[in-house]
Amino acid sequence: MGFISEIFGYLLNWLYNIFNNYGVAIIVFSVILRIILIPITIKQQKGMRKSAELQEEMKEIQRKYKNNPEKLNQETIELYKREKMSPFTGCLSSILQIIIILSVFFLVSRPLTYMKKVDPQIIEDYTKEIQESGEAKTAYNEIAIIEQKGGEDPQVYINMEFLGLDLSKVPTQSLNDWRVYVIPGLYIISSVLSIKLTMYTQKKEKQKKEIIVQNGEQKNVEPDPMEQMNKTMMYMMPIMSVTIAIVAPLGLALYWFISNILIIIERLIINKIMAIKENKEGKENA
Numbered sequence: 001m002g003f004i005s006e007i008f009g010y011l012l013n014w015l016y017n018i019f020n021n022y023g024v025a026i027i028v029f030s031v032i033l034r035i036i037l038i039p040i041t042i043k044q045q046k047g048m049r050k051s052a053e054l055q056e057e058m059k060e061i062q063r064k065y066k067n068n069p070e071k072l073n074q075e076t077i078e079l080y081k082r083e084k085m086s087p088f089t090g091c092l093s094s095i096l097q098i099i100i101i102l103s104v105f106f107l108v109s110r111p112l113t114y115m116k117k118v119d120p121q122i123i124e125d126y127t128k129e130i131q132e133s134g135e136a137k138t139a140y141n142e143i144a145i146i147e148q149k150g151g152e153d154p155q156v157y158i159n160m161e162f163l164g165l166d167l168s169k170v171p172t173q174s175l176n177d178w179r180v181y182v183i184p185g186l187y188i189i190s191s192v193l194s195i196k197l198t199m200y201t202q203k204k205e206k207q208k209k210e211i212i213v214q215n216g217e218q219k220n221v222e223p224d225p226m227e228q229m230n231k232t233m234m235y236m237m238p239i240m241s242v243t244i245a246i247v248a249p250l251g252l253a254l255y256w257f258i259s260n261i262l263i264i265i266e267r268l269i270i271n272k273i274m275a276i277k278e279n280k281e282g283k284e285n286a
Helices: 003-021 022-053 055-064 071-080 089-111 120-133 141-149 178-210 224-246 250-285
Strands: 211-213 217-220
Touching: 003 089, 022 089, 022 250, 055 071, 089 224, 089 250, 120 141, 178 224, 178 250, 217 224, 224 250
Parallel strands: none
Antiparallel strands: 211 217
């Protein structure tokens, strides 16, 4: 995680030097990261749609080899190979999200190390000085250094004021300041919207695969284990993120809020493009 945080730190520091504002740098950083991840998002969306299309064949394989687990697994693997799909696409995407979440958490928790690249000895000396004075008001040593020593030493100064909010503050350590709940609150709202959009998309796909008309009879498709796992991850990721956001500096919640907004826009655009493409292919095959 530290290696990725180092890379993110170079980018965030470059942006900070341009805008001279930590909040603006995080917003632009979020946009750049989402642009980099677009190919993975498109691949994930295609995988979800392809998985829906394969449900009829999957149901037939499950029916045919329900008493032969070994053959069932073999045929399932062959189906995915034939269709050039990976059953772990959703899992890999979730793992990548977790890696990014933790990397950005380390980045905003230790901005002097990962972003400003301050000499570790300077950080250690300031940390000891603050701890000995008993002035530390946060669990994050580097945030305390920025707050208390930034005005004296340009090496450890970061402008964290953003639209009247101090992005160095931690919600659980600033309970009397209502402003610390603004960004986490917006993040929660955006997470709910993102989940509803995902559920709506999955519902539309499910309507295509749930009922199969075969010989005049309607048959329900077996539940897809991968779909169930993806649905679980869909709920777990926001819960985990909110839990971390309230114990981390506000810069992290800002990053997640902006990322959520971008993800919602991204999904709407990708879904629209894919729907147009499917309609066009359907007309051509008609």
